[in-house]
Amino acid sequence: MAFFLETLIGGLMAGMLYSLVALGFVLIYKASGVFNFAQGALVLFAALAMARFSEWLPAWTGIENPVLANIGAFIVAGLIMFVVAWLIERLVLRHLVNQEGATLLMVTLGIAYLLEGIGQGFFGNDIYKIDVGMPKEPVLVLENMFEGGILINKEDFIAALIAALLVGALALFFQKTATGRALRAVADDHQAAQSIGIPLSRIWVIIWCVAGLVALVAGIIWGSKLGVQFSLATVALRALPVVILGGLTSIPGAIVGGLIIGVGEKLSEVYLGPYVGGGIEIWFAYMLALVFLLFRPQGLFGEKIIDRV
Amino acid sequence: MREIGDVILDLRSVSLAFGGVKALTDISFDVREHEIRAIIGPNGAGKSSMLNVINGVYRPQEGEVILRGEHFRRMDPYRVARAGIARTFQSLALFKGMSVIDNIMTGRNLKMKANLFQQAVWWGPAQREELAHRAKVEEIIDFLEIQHIRKTPVGRLPYGLQKRVDLGRALAMEPQILLLDEPMAGMNVEEKQDMSRFILDVNDQFGTTIVLIEHDMGVVMDLSDRVVVLDYGRKIGDGSPDEVRTNPEVIKAYLGASH
């Protein structure tokens, strides 16, 4: 039982991290109908910027305080993500208004390659560290309920907490602010939103910025866990089933989907894996999402699509 | 020449809703062989939805469709096409990436029998079939007077010509019933005259039964044998053009006194 719970909690925490990447997908899809394959590349790019500037800033300024270095690097990386978002809107998206979903998807694949090339070309392609002082040691909890207690990774726990906070903040932003309302209007109907005077291009820059910041946070958490390296770009592929499961347009969907996939992966790997030779977690998530898709194409929380002719 | 025959298409108490929005409420009407039957009504009256029900694109929640004595709870697009019902679209629904010839050739699709392997080999049955149908398609191209654009990708054609190609694609099916969804929308007087002539010719020469949605009342009254009037998804009138013209409810709906 304790082992099961441990696996379950591990899955939930991994799931929270998937949610964080999935959130980036959902934000952009909601506002622009673009299925952003480059979200993983954004995460890599942001993490690279963060990791490198936290090295470079102390070297340049001579201030050796790690907290200041991290804050500085965070600000610089955030600014860089803003510039990236602006460029993407300026150079790519504005030329593709009202294009088909498949075309937009392929374009983001191109953007992903661009970002990966530029990011690694500019920041380097080694494995870099991000150290924001996350505690690494595991803790035992619930020792009085189970024999031996349950082992929980503190780092995962904090990461999950940050993810939850970010999600809450975004939900507030969408519901309560004028910009948030404009974003939702754009999501519903580009042309209608434009006709009541919502500036489409500004909205898109904002939403890609927000997605960039989410990518930055995800990049920091994943990066401090696994190190910043090229494989970070592939977390997007891991988060894809999450979005499908949760529904492309739903923020809560991204969260719940992330948790389900996280738990499903861990449980299947532990209980099913040994029988089929292990390593099934990657495709298992996809199969889960795929089967689900056949019965409920709009996902758990997505809006039902009615085709009108 | 043409003589109006028995009922071949009969809709009984059809109701259709999208989520909570009712598009059609309890609509019944019939279509007789060889006639030109018009469906009119203000915007949003449910005219196109009506055609989509006949086509099987939409599935009504209630009612049934009777096609040549056969009862259907709902139609299926493939079966409808097989049964000889063709259709044009209000918003252009041509295959934009294909030439005029290829667009019209797709209308012959159900009549082509060569299998995939024969098509891949081409020489032999597939080529013979292709040539035979090409000849048929050229007849339609002649009929619609669009010889000069036969190789042009339809995406590049002006609106009026695209409408003609749309009609050509439907005619290529050699349909018994032809559903026309606002074939003259957005045309100038001259183009409307051309299109009216084509419709009358089709009806006259091939004996094709025609169900027509149109906004231009003059055209409708001139062309059609019987008219159904819809308003807000309900039927408010049905009869000959003259009867409909004098129906007080229809006048009210069109003059818009009450809403």
Place this chain on the structure above:
Amino acid sequence: MFYRENGQFKTSYQSDQQIFPIAQDRWAVLAIMAFAFVGVPFLVDEYLFRAILIPFLILALAALGVNLLVGYCGQITLGAGAFMAVGAYAGYNFLIRIDGMPMLAAILLGGFVSALVGIVFGIPSLRVRGLYLAMATLAAQFFWDWAFLRISWFTNDAPSGSVSVSNLELLGFPIESPLQKYLFCLSLLVLFALLAKNMTRSAMGRQWMAIRDMDVAAEVIGIRPMFAKLSAFAVSSFYLGVAGALWGFVHLGSWEPAAFSIDRSFQLLFMVIIGGMGSIMGSFFGAAFIVVLPIFLNQFLPWLGNLVGIHISTAGVSHAEFMIFGALIVFFLIVEPHGIARLWSTGKEKLRLWPFPH
């Protein structure tokens, strides 16, 4: 000047429906084919065969398969590599498990198995499209990546996980030297390109394009989306399977699942986007471009770097490659979604009218 169709009157629909209706085009294509079969063998050294020509031929065949699905039928795929893998491993198993199985038969059977698998993974396309379909094809990619790595039956329990094929022969002739391999792949490519062209210019191709352009209208004229889409998946996967078997048997000789990873899938999709969606010719352009570009950059960038006094490392070249591919994808999708093939045909159009502007 010489590119005119004056005086070439068509007197039958048959002559109007030729693959190349303009006589000059026919001659040009015949000349290129003659050169490829007869001229190239005398002119080219082994390196060029191995590094450029053979990979180009095989990847062009694969790109053709992707183009039939993506360009003609409008169904996106991010799992093309998986179907190559299925073809390669299925072919391998036919070859080693059945005594006396001829190589060509094994390759074609690999293609058929791949077609069947393609149909299975195409089923979601009946319910979902666009983004969601992309996801289903990714599922295929990850599933088969895993299966060929972990299920040892597929690799005949090879301890290293890598499988190899040797002593290739066709009807008693050995397919060993680069030249023989080149001619073998070239023949298959020409044959399959012709078959693909025939399919796309007859009823099947029109059904695919109809589904791509306007699926509701296609349904209303009696095209069954299920049949059209699944047949596209089947044919496309067949091409990919054959290409995969060729890649394993002929090009690599021995291979691991990584040869058909998701990067391969993206690469094939890029070939189709850059080369030209919905164009047979475009598949060739795209494959040629993507095979040659990295080799070109490897030579050119360090040279350019030396010229301005910077050292450009191998990693730097590979980053530049990423950037250039990414930028080209974006460029073509925005400016010319029909790729190099459309640029080519626009150029020909201009040439026909030259020296008059219109």
